[in-house]
Amino acid sequence: MTLKSLNFTLLVVNLDNETLSDLAEELNRKRLMAPEFFALTPMVVNIAETSLNIDFLQLRNIVEEHGFILTGITGKVSEQQKQQASEHSIAVLHGSKRQVVNTSPVPEPMEENKEVADVLPTEQDYTVSEVKTKIHTGRVRSGQQIYAKECDLVIRGDVGAGAEVIADGNIHIYGTLRGKALAGAMGDTDAVVFCTVLQPELVSIAGVYKLSDTLPEDMWSTSCSISLEDQNMVFSSLNKI
Amino acid sequence: MAKVIVVTSGKGGVGKTTSSAAIGTGLAKTGAKTVVIDFDIGLRNLDLIMGCERRVVYDLINVINGEANLQQALVKDKRVDTLFILPASQTRNKDALTQEGVALVIEALKADGFEYIICDSPAGIEQGAMMALYFADEAIVTTNPEVSSVRDSDRITGMLSSKSYRSEKQMEPVKVHLLITRYSPERVEREEMLSIEDIDDILGIDLLGVIPESQDVLSASNLGEPVILNQESDAGKAYQDAVDRLLGTPRDLRFVTIEKKGFLSRIFGG
Ligand SMILES: Nc1ncnc2c1ncn2[C@@H]1O[C@H](COP(=O)(O)OP(=O)(O)O)[C@@H](O)[C@H]1O
Ligand SMILES: [Mg+2]
Numbered sequence: 001m002t003l004k005s006l007n008f009t010l011l012v013v014n015l016d017n018e019t020l021s022d023l024a025e026e027l028n029r030k031r032l033m034a035p036e037f038f039a040l041t042p043m044v045v046n047i048a049e050t051s052l053n054i055d056f057l058q059l060r061n062i063v064e065e066h067g068f069i070l071t072g073i074t075g076k077v078s079e080q081q082k083q084q085a086s087e088h089s090i091a092v093l094h095g096s097k098r099q100v101v102n103t104s105p106v107p108e109p110m111e112e113n114k115e116v117a118d119v120l121p122t123e124q125d126y127t128v129s130e131v132k133t134k135i136h137t138g139r140v141r142s143g144q145q146i147y148a149k150e151c152d153l154v155i156r157g158d159v160g161a162g163a164e165v166i167a168d169g170n171i172h173i174y175g176t177l178r179g180k181a182l183a184g185a186m187g188d189t190d191a192v193v194f195c196t197v198l199q200p201e202l203v204s205i206a207g208v209y210k211l212s213d214t215l216p217e218d219m220w221s222t223s224c225s226i227s228l229e230d231q232n233m234v235f236s237s238l239n240k241i
Numbered sequence: 242m243a244k245v246i247v248v249t250s251g252k253g254g255v256g257k258t259t260s261s262a263a264i265g266t267g268l269a270k271t272g273a274k275t276v277v278i279d280f281d282i283g284l285r286n287l288d289l290i291m292g293c294e295r296r297v298v299y300d301l302i303n304v305i306n307g308e309a310n311l312q313q314a315l316v317k318d319k320r321v322d323t324l325f326i327l328p329a330s331q332t333r334n335k336d337a338l339t340q341e342g343v344a345l346v347i348e349a350l351k352a353d354g355f356e357y358i359i360c361d362s363p364a365g366i367e368q369g370a371m372m373a374l375y376f377a378d379e380a381i382v383t384t385n386p387e388v389s390s391v392r393d394s395d396r397i398t399g400m401l402s403s404k405s406y407r408s409e410k411q412m413e414p415v416k417v418h419l420l421i422t423r424y425s426p427e428r429v430e431r432e433e434m435l436s437i438e439d440i441d442d443i444l445g446i447d448l449l450g451v452i453p454e455s456q457d458v459l460s461a462s463n464l465g466e467p468v469i470l471n472q473e474s475d476a477g478k479a480y481q482d483a484v485d486r487l488l489g490t491p492r493d494l495r496f497v498t499i500e501k502k503g504f505l506s507r508i509f510g511g
Contacts (some may be wrong), residue, residue: 057387139445140398141396141399142392142395142396143396143399144399144403158445160392160395160443161392161395162392162395162396163445178443
């Protein structure tokens with residue numbers, strides 16, 4: 001037997017100042033967005049900004065009732081909470097944000113007028129990412145689901161009503177989006193959806209979503225990109241840039 | 242080389258059985274030995290539409306269970322020499338329809354010299370429908386010009402590309418054809434129905450044919466005579482065109498525009 005260390009990307013749900021029943025509601029919404037995708041998805045609850053006195057047993061029950069698996073908690077976990085969590089076999093995890101690795105220990109603050117060339121990274125400053133873009137050629141039909149794990153997704157073709165395209169990164173659709181597109185599925189709020197013709201059942205970025213009937217009317221059937229600004233969805237035409 | 246063709250749709254009542262009977266009959270009329278298999282266990286009606294219900298003794302499940310051999314279960318058509326049907330059981334439970342069992346039956350039919358094996362699928366995406374499409378070389382996806390039917394056809398087309406023998410063995414994909422049935426140009430114009438263009442936009446499947454809504458279909462099924470045998474009927478002609486296209490002969494689409502009869506032709510019946 002060998003012990004190895006591997007990296008995983010996990011879905012993190014923030015328990016801000018919400019109560020556990022808010023959490024239940026949030027999980028319910030998430031699940032309804034893409035029922036098959038989220039079934040039995042491992043999940044970490046971030047208790048960083050919550051001052052709640054958490055009932056860990058109830059937390060686990062809520063997460064499991066909604067079809068997720070509680071992998072652990074993260075955030076500002078007090079000693080007492082650690083103790084309580086361990087009583088319910090809930091791990092305490094310490095996450096690191098996914099970022100480009102910079103070898104210089106303390107990045108210099110960027111000066112306003114610095115020459116561009118100086119700012120550009122030299123080769124050795126960055127480690128080469130192994131993450132590729134997932135490219136799917138052809139229609140995605142009702143009932144089908146395409147998931148790009150930890151990378152961007154490109155669809156060359158239409159995404160039919162009842163179909164789901166999901167990526168941890170950005171989604172590019174060279175065709176008509178009639179089904180659901182969920183970018184930043186693991187919480188990346190910088191993720192963007194691009195599509196040639198927008199007629200979706202649902203678009204979501206990092207869990208924030210809009211259904212077809214709440215979409216800005218003038219964007220229907222247009223080529224556009226969808227991104228997040230302060231938790232609000234921003235639609236912008238690809239033809240007006 | 243024998244060809245297995247599934248007639249499927251997802252949705253029920255769209256015209257799968259009507260189409261299986263018509264297209265099976267059309268293929269058999271070319272002299273090719275053809276069998277139509279009814280996969281709709283518990284709800285058999287292919288034999289009614291083909292007018293051979295009184296001659297059914299054994300069925301598909303009997304053959305799968307080894308209770309009858311293929312020759313005993315095949316019912317020979319009275320009108321077309323090279324046409325046979327393999328009926329469904331009306332009583333047995335659907336779990337009897339196993340992949341191994343269906344594989345054996347199809348192998349036996351091929352060994353017996355059948356050139357076309359038409360599988361009339363039940364509705365839905367359950368076991369019966371999956372077994373009907375599993376061994377298909379080609380598929381005729383049957384759709385009515387309405388949103389829910391088109392959506393189901395999209396779904397079943399996805400299944401053909403992921404849940405069939407050909408997909409699992411990474412062979413050349415199942416060749417999919419679209420057959421639009423119960424098309425009414427008048428209702429399309431009134432926007433009560435999707436147009437051919439709308440459907441093509443959503444599905445993007447090669448069009449095999451468009452069968453108009455027609456009273457003759459009901460009369461034909463009451464008579465137990467596949468509508469393609471009635472070449473006076475628009476629906477019969479449209480099915481014949483579809484069979485010709487399936488065999489590689491190009492045919493123009495007919496019966497897809499409103500016939501605007503002039504005053505004179507109305508009076509003189511022109
Ligand atoms: N072109 C058509 N015009 C009018 N009625 C039709 C047409 N095609 C099918 N039907 C009718 O629709 C009903 C369902 O047809 P059927 O072939 O049994 O469908 P399925 O096998 O898909 O359930 C039947 O009553 C049939 O007579
Ligand atoms: Mg039927």
